[in-house]
Amino acid sequence: MAERERRSTPPFGGVFIARSQVMDAEDVRRAVWRMAHEIIEHNHGLDGVVLVGLQTGGVGLAEAFAEALAEIGGRTPPVGTLDVALFRDDIGIRPVLPEAVTDIPMDLNGAIVVLVDDVLYTGRTIRAALDALNAYGRPRSVQLAVMVDRGHRELPIRPDYVGKNLPTRRDEVVNVSPTGVDLGEVVKP
Amino acid sequence: MTHLLSIADLNRADIEQLHQLTDTFVEVSRRSIPKVPALRGKNVVWLFYEDSTRTRLSFEQAAKRLSADTMTFSVSSSSVKKGESLRDTVLTIEAMGVDAIVVRHGSAGVPWQIARWLEDRVHIINAGDGWHEHPTQALLDSYTIRSERGSLEGMHIGIVGDVKHSRVARSDVLAYTALGAQVTLVAPPTLLPPSLAGWPVTVSHDLDAVLPSLDVVGILRMQQERMTENLVPSLREYTSLYGLTLRRVDTMRDDALIMHPGPVNRGVEISAEVADLPRSKIVDQVRNGVATRMAVLYLLLGQGVDKILDPGVPEEAPDGEHSDVSVTDSESSVGVTG
Numbered sequence: 001m002a003e004r005e006r007r008s009t010p011p012f013g014g015v016f017i018a019r020s021q022v023m024d025a026e027d028v029r030r031a032v033w034r035m036a037h038e039i040i041e042h043n044h045g046l047d048g049v050v051l052v053g054l055q056t057g058g059v060g061l062a063e064a065f066a067e068a069l070a071e072i073g074g075r076t077p078p079v080g081t082l083d084v085a086l087f088r089d090d091i092g093i094r095p096v097l098p099e100a101v102t103d104i105p106m107d108l109n110g111a112i113v114v115l116v117d118d119v120l121y122t123g124r125t126i127r128a129a130l131d132a133l134n135a136y137g138r139p140r141s142v143q144l145a146v147m148v149d150r151g152h153r154e155l156p157i158r159p160d161y162v163g164k165n166l167p168t169r170r171d172e173v174v175n176v177s178p179t180g181v182d183l184g185e186v187v188k189p
Numbered sequence: 190m191t192h193l194l195s196i197a198d199l200n201r202a203d204i205e206q207l208h209q210l211t212d213t214f215v216e217v218s219r220r221s222i223p224k225v226p227a228l229r230g231k232n233v234v235w236l237f238y239e240d241s242t243r244t245r246l247s248f249e250q251a252a253k254r255l256s257a258d259t260m261t262f263s264v265s266s267s268s269v270k271k272g273e274s275l276r277d278t279v280l281t282i283e284a285m286g287v288d289a290i291v292v293r294h295g296s297a298g299v300p301w302q303i304a305r306w307l308e309d310r311v312h313i314i315n316a317g318d319g320w321h322e323h324p325t326q327a328l329l330d331s332y333t334i335r336s337e338r339g340s341l342e343g344m345h346i347g348i349v350g351d352v353k354h355s356r357v358a359r360s361d362v363l364a365y366t367a368l369g370a371q372v373t374l375v376a377p378p379t380l381l382p383p384s385l386a387g388w389p390v391t392v393s394h395d396l397d398a399v400l401p402s403l404d405v406v407g408i409l410r411m412q413q414e415r416m417t418e419n420l421v422p423s424l425r426e427y428t429s430l431y432g433l434t435l436r437r438v439d440t441m442r443d444d445a446l447i448m449h450p451g452p453v454n455r456g457v458e459i460s461a462e463v464a465d466l467p468r469s470k471i472v473d474q475v476r477n478g479v480a481t482r483m484a485v486l487y488l489l490l491g492q493g494v495d496k497i498l499d500p501g502v503p504e505e506a507p508d509g510e511h512s513d514v515s516v517t518d519s520e521s522s523v524g525v526t527g
Contacts, residue, residue, distance in 0.1 A: 083213065085213075085227075086213075086217070086225035086226070086227040086255075086487075087225060087226060087227075091227055091228075091491050092490075092491060096491060097210065098210065098213040100213075101212050101213055101215075101216045102213075102216050102217075103216070131226070132225075134222070135220045135221065135222040135223075135224070135225070136220060136221065136222075137221070
């Protein structure tokens with residue numbers, strides 16, 4: 001709740017105007033299920049797999065993955081949440097405030113961590129997340145699952161599981177929600 | 190926000206934002222590696238003209254957990270002994286290239302004076318100025334109550350003891366009332382300030398009458414080093430009238446909290462057994478103090494608030510990356526995350 005309120009405070013706040021729908025609710029659900037299958041296939045099961053959703057867009061998605069993995073793989077992997085604000089490389093350049101408290105309730109030493117985020121863009125959030133994970137232990141491997149890869153990478157980072165590759169312009173905004181994926185723009189109130 | 194000089198400069202939303210930020214740093218402090226790189230390359234100086242153990246160590250710990258570099262200036266081993274003025278000392282420190290000065294001084298107003306001299310080029314944090322204010326203590330006190338009870342709204346909080354000499358009391362009154370609590374000061378008339386005009390408080394001289402209605406009782410230290418005149422007949426008489434003893438604790442509500450900013454004079458303002466009760470939050474206050482000071486340092490030095498309050502911030506960051514936005518639908522998130 002708190003992070004939502006903070007996100008809707010100016011100048012973070014703005015109104016998202018959808019221009020076109022890229023995926024509908026059913027597409028999103030199918031993509032989650034396909035990626036869940038891929039996670040199990042890639043790791044030969046769910047042994048040691050933990051999900052870490054990035055605040056705030058990846059948290060709901062990580063829970064959706066956990067549900068799908070529970071049905072396909074027979075058990076629910078542990079789910080944590082991570083806020084990477086304090087590890088970003090743009091502190092002091094832009095307003096960077098933590099949006100939510102990090103909650104990693106499991107041991108990450110030796111685990112297979114699947115980072116979950118809604119949109120992969122420059123890769124800087126993921127770089128910060130890799131740094132942040134170090135404070136919790138040394139995972140056996142770290143993998144990345146995103147619903148949308150919109151390109152424009154600024155760092156050598158690639159996703160392992162992708163819902164949809166979506167070519168975009170830099171001035172466009174991608175909105176991911178359980179009801180679908182929309183391409184549009186943000187208008188300041 | 191450029192400086193943290195007084196709680197009076199903060200409104201309720203500012204205090205609540207700092208509390209939310211403190212939540213984040215409480216979690217950071219619990220990690221197996223409780224250190225984040227957020228303030229790498231920032232330099233913080235402790236300018237302590239007055240003794241302090243917990244405040245200085247707490248700030249030191251906070252800065253180190255944020256990866257900031259620190260320097261300590263203590264009067265006893267400095268050129269102040271050779272007669273250097275405060276202004277020259279501060280200008281010298283600034284010339285060395287520092288980002289923030291945390292200052293404690295025996296005279297009220299010194300942090301403001303330093304901020305003026307340096308023309309706001311350096312962030313100034315008030316760590317206690319005379320009898321005037323101690324804002325980070327009020328932030329951690331209100332945070333401690335909030336983390337125990339969720340909110341201060343509608344609470345009745347008593348502040349008991351040497352209010353006259355207490356900068357903690359002044360800052361606490363401002364923070365508690367800003368957050369919606371009602372405050373009663375309990376002290377003998379000699380230990381109250383000469384005038385309470387404009388203070389949003391009620392006053393009582395009878396601790397036993399007030400105690401049963403309190404949600405929180407904040408005990409103040411008897412500041413014997415500031416007592417130049419005989420304000421109480423004897424410490425024993427003070428203890429019998431205003432000391433928090435087990436007998437008095439029995440008259441309190443079952444869920445009422447006990448707080449003390451430290452250092453504790455056991456057996457004077459609070460008895461040894463009471464200080465160790467589970468409802469006594471003295472140790473939690475110290476723990477929350479580190480997280481609170483991390484929040485303050487991060488907010489000032491991470492340059493968060495300045496730009497957030499400034500509507501002129503460009504929508505697209507210079508590196509064209511990660512502009513946070515939100516939508517009205519609480520289920521969805523606008524993803525432009527890197």
